[in-house]
Amino acid sequence: MSISLNKPELWLGTESSLASYQNFCANYEEKLAANMKLSSSDSPQSLLEQDLYIKQGDVAIVPIKGELVNEDIPVVLAKLWGVTTYNSLQESFYELAEDKDVSRVILDINSGGGSVSGIDVTHSALKYLKSKKPVATFADQCHSAAYWLGSLGEKFVLARLGSVGSIGVVTFLLSHKNRLIKEGITPTVIRSVDKKCLVNPYEDLTDTAKAEVQERADYIHGIFVNTVAQNRLLNPEYVKTNMADGSSYFGNEAVNRHFVDSIDTLESLLSTWQPQASGSRNYQPSSHLTTFNGEPSMSVTAPEEKAATEVTANTFQPEIASLQAQLKEQATKLADLTKQNFTLSSRNTELEATNKALASNLVDANQTADKYAELLGSAIQAKAAALNVEAYLPTDIAGLEALNQQIDMKFQQKYPAGGVAVTDPKAMESETKQEIDWMSRIKVN
Secondary structure, eight states: OOOOOOOOOEEOOOOOHHHHHHHHHTHHHHHHHHHOOOOOSHHHHHHHHOOSSEEEETTEEEEESSSOOSSSOHHHHHHHHTTEHHHHHHHHHHHHHTTTTTOOEEEEEEEEEEEEETTTHHHHHHHHHHHHHHHHEEEEEETTTTHHHHTTTEEEEEEEEEEHHHHHHHHOOOHHHHHHHHHTTTOOOOSSSTTTTSSOTOOOOOHHHHHHHHHHHHHHHHHHHHHHHHHOOOOOHHHHHHSSEEEEEHHHHHTTSSSSEEOOOOOHHHOOHHHHHHHHOOOOEOOOOOOOOSSOOOOOOOHHHHHHHHHHHTTHHHHHHHHHHHHHHHHHHHHHHHHHHHHHHHHHHHHHHHHHHHHHHHHHHHHHHHHHHHHHHHHHHHHHHHHTOOOOSSSHHHHHHHHHHHHHHOOOOOHTTOOOOOOHHHHHHHHHHHHHHHHHOOOOO
């Protein structure tokens, strides 16, 4: 039998638990050989027939210790090596569900987490057990995969110095390519398709490979969040924001964040725990829970919980009525603002139409002004030619009108309507000189 971590392994646990598991796998063959030298008085059959749980009266205690691994290891060896296999837990849960001498089950957890592979099947087996008999949880250390299971307990008690949490998924991907090359070994990977075995220890990790591993980790994280929300009867968004950040919590902080229900001892749990329902607990769809990944949510409903919910609703009825009144007031204000907005929008439409008309009129006015300026220029040039002078036309209408008025006066003096033209050459020469001087004085640029 051999165990290997050559393939990438997504891990639901703390860094120390992953390091412990990797060490376990690296030394598995050595551990196996050493433990095969057990006393000859212990027959192979006695080694295999180990108790999966402990009975105290009508209560069964299921130990969940060390790293949780999805390997087919005999229970006795798993206990000796400090690990718990998912296979043994599944066997325990199904056996307890049918054990008529057991009326209640307590999970006794001291684990830093474990493998992603196997956790969901084991959780399903535990849900089956809980549908038959009440299940509670006592924990010293309860992280990640261990909390995935422990959160299903209808009552969760944490040891005074215990911790819970580490909700998240992690993996450490190593490449041995450079080391192999230094040793004179050149690794070559050949694929039939582009995405086959992207993550391996013989070549550098590509961005595509990283994205693929990240996508899977995020997917499993979402399922983890949703599972905790269902088990603890919490909103998934609350779990995502306040619990699933990868941190571990102690004492009152663990209680305040709803990881656990109280701080106490296993003995106290054994003596004081009163199951929420005397019979079986049935899982029913819950309308007030929304799942993290959009899947239908399932929650536990017991008569006592229903009564407690009704009491809570009555207790907060005044606050609910007050909030409803505030909502109504805000709705009225919103209606008024909507009406004002409609009025302003209509006025704005009218102003835009007026502005458009003014713009059109301005274009017409500019065209008319240009035509008027053109006519004024033509009139000034004609009069200047008759007076035998050169006229410099201004560029603006006001200048054109002023020049036209002045040149018109001179034109009327020289060519009065019905008058006699001056025929004396000297007089004409003198008069022309005066006109030129006049034109030079009224020249407008």
